Amino acid sequence: MKTRALLALFAFALAASAAASLAACSDDDRPPPATGASGGNPPTSSSSSGGAGDGGGGGEGGSAAGLCADAGVLGGDGGAAEVPVSYLYLNGPPAPLGGAVKPGRYFLVELYEIRSPDAGVDTEGDGGRSPPPPAGAARKQLDVVDTSHYVLLEAEGAPGALGAAKVSGGFYRVVDKNLVLSEACPGNAVATLPFSAVGPQIAIQRGARREVYQVQ
Numbered sequence: 001m002k003t004r005a006l007l008a009l010f011a012f013a014l015a016a017s018a019a020a021s022l023a024a025c026s027d028d029d030r031p032p033p034a035t036g037a038s039g040g041n042p043p044t045s046s047s048s049s050g051g052a053g054d055g056g057g058g059g060e061g062g063s064a065a066g067l068c069a070d071a072g073v074l075g076g077d078g079g080a081a082e083v084p085v086s087y088l089y090l091n092g093p094p095a096p097l098g099g100a101v102k103p104g105r106y107f108l109v110e111l112y113e114i115r116s117p118d119a120g121v122d123t124e125g126d127g128g129r130s131p132p133p134p135a136g137a138a139r140k141q142l143d144v145v146d147t148s149h150y151v152l153l154e155a156e157g158a159p160g161a162l163g164a165a166k167v168s169g170g171f172y173r174v175v176d177k178n179l180v181l182s183e184a185c186p187g188n189a190v191a192t193l194p195f196s197a198v199g200p201q202i203a204i205q206r207g208a209r210r211e212v213y214q215v216q
Contacts, residue, residue, distance in 0.1 A: 064184035067151045067169030074141055074153040074165040080107040084159050085135040085209075089117045093205050098177030099197030101144055106202060106213035108140035114208050137162065142202075142213050148172065150181065179204060
């Protein structure tokens, strides 16, 4: 009987000692959990995929603006020739075909003004129709630099007396059967022009004018 009492007393003392040891170990003695800079989230890298260093839209705009400075000279030996305006008597411009625009240097080779079939001039007083006097001439060079940039050098005026050459450049893209030119220099105009790219030629419709370019 005494032995059982001693064993029970020993077990109680052992349990009390273990409880005291656990109480002596507080939360402050434990190492804190690893955390990032924002609360309990894990640390993240400070680098990013964007920013000024990746040459985003601003970088592209800068390079496009430089196209005008490097455009070169219109005409000269082996350059674009002066093309007089011819007339096409049609009930509206030809339907555009669209197509793939290939990089290269294109010269204006044909220039038309589209008029309705009854828009000629009665030069003999008999009701007949003859073409009106020439409406002018132009010299144009279209450089399709790559799959998104273009440069256009152009001079227009009277035959044999063209005005000063002008240069513009920027971005282009094909939308359905339209060529969308977004100017980056010298201004920021946007033109949506029906076009047809067939073989070595690109025909572009600008209002009543039809410009036909051929790659060199």
